[in-house]
Structure formats: C-alpha cells, structure tokens
Amino acid sequence: AQSVTQLGSHVSVSEGALVLLRCNYSSSVPPYLFWYVQYPNQGLQLLLKYTTGATLVKGINGFEAEFKKSETSFHLTKPSAHMSDAAEYFCALTQGDMRFGAGTRLTVKP
C-alpha cells in the first residue's frame, strides 16, 4: 500500500534561514510525488511535482525537492525563508489514487 509520512507537524525557521520539510513515502512502484502549499482559508496550490526524469525538481516561490529512491524521500527545501512562506505544506503521492501526508505547518520568525 502506498503512504506518505511527513516528519514534523510544525517547523519554525528564522527569516533568511534554510527551509527543510521532510517527506518519506512508501510505494510498491515508482510513484508520482508532489508538494502542495496551503495558506490560511485557501485551497491547496501545487508547488512542484516529480514524475520521471530529473530527480531534482524546481517549483514556484524558490522551492525545490529531490527525489531519492534509495531513501524513499522527497524533501522540500528553500535556501532562504521569507515571511510569506508561512503556510501549511503537504506532500502527496499518486499511482492513481492520491495519498496526502498529514501536513507540516511552517512558521517564519522575523
């Protein structure tokens, strides 16, 4: 069965610091992987996705993620956090049915 685990329900960083949000997956076949961002009282917005090909994928707002098959991970990073990055982030995978992680709330301190 496929599943997604996001390590850390809350992450707090200072403005300008590295953002690292962790996602591990379980899948019997190579999945498609996604990161979504959700701002308060809004829907989910796709940040980036991995399907096939290059394992380092770049998304909107300066975020990127690297697919590591050996580690079954798809961690989300951003070199320098901005106050506007404060939001809830969801990792997801699909092999047909989409499975979401529980979410990580990112707080950015001034």
Place this chain on the structure above:
Amino acid sequence: SQTIHQWPATLVQPVGSPLSLECTVEGTSNPNLYWYRQAAGRGLQLLFYSVGIGQISSEVPQNLSASRPQDRQFILSSKKLLLSDSGFYLCAWRDRYYFGEQFFGPGTRLTVL
C-alpha cells in the same frame, strides 16, 4: 486554462439543517472530481470521488452525500448537519487519463452551531 469554483466561501448553519455545497470546473472535460474535508488541526480526508456523471464513490461512511448531475459539477449535501460536520471543504479535479496532480478549489468554511 482550467479553473475550479466553489461556493459559498463561508457558511454558518445550525445543527439539523440541510447542506448543499457546489463545485464547478471550467476548461476541461470528463474530469475526475473529489471532495475533501479538513477538520481543525487535521489533514485532508477524502470524502467522495467521481469518475463520471452519476458515478460516486464514498470513502468514509458518514452524514454526507455527493452527486454529480453534470460533467463538471459536483455537489456535496447533507439532510441534517451535525456539529462534527464543521470544517473546511475542498473540491478538486484531476485529468481522467493522467494520473498526476489534483487541482484544488478555494474551499468552503462550514461552521455548524
């Protein structure tokens, strides 16, 4: 380009009252459609999905029902709301033939008092 609409944006309803939330998609045909709920402090819970008109699959038995009267219209309903139905309801669509990302609507905040 494709867009997805949900209304109303917010709703406050008394316990025992009926519910109807609507979702429509523009710019695509034959989409898969989904209803999710986010309870306070919790993740996404898939409630229903539909692969075509009149075809509804329920993921979690509960006080809610869904219908798809038209190809790009998805409705979430209840005959009698419970306090536990409060939450943020999200509609999403996906291309039927591409097992990729889902695209989400802006959501409806439902408060049951």
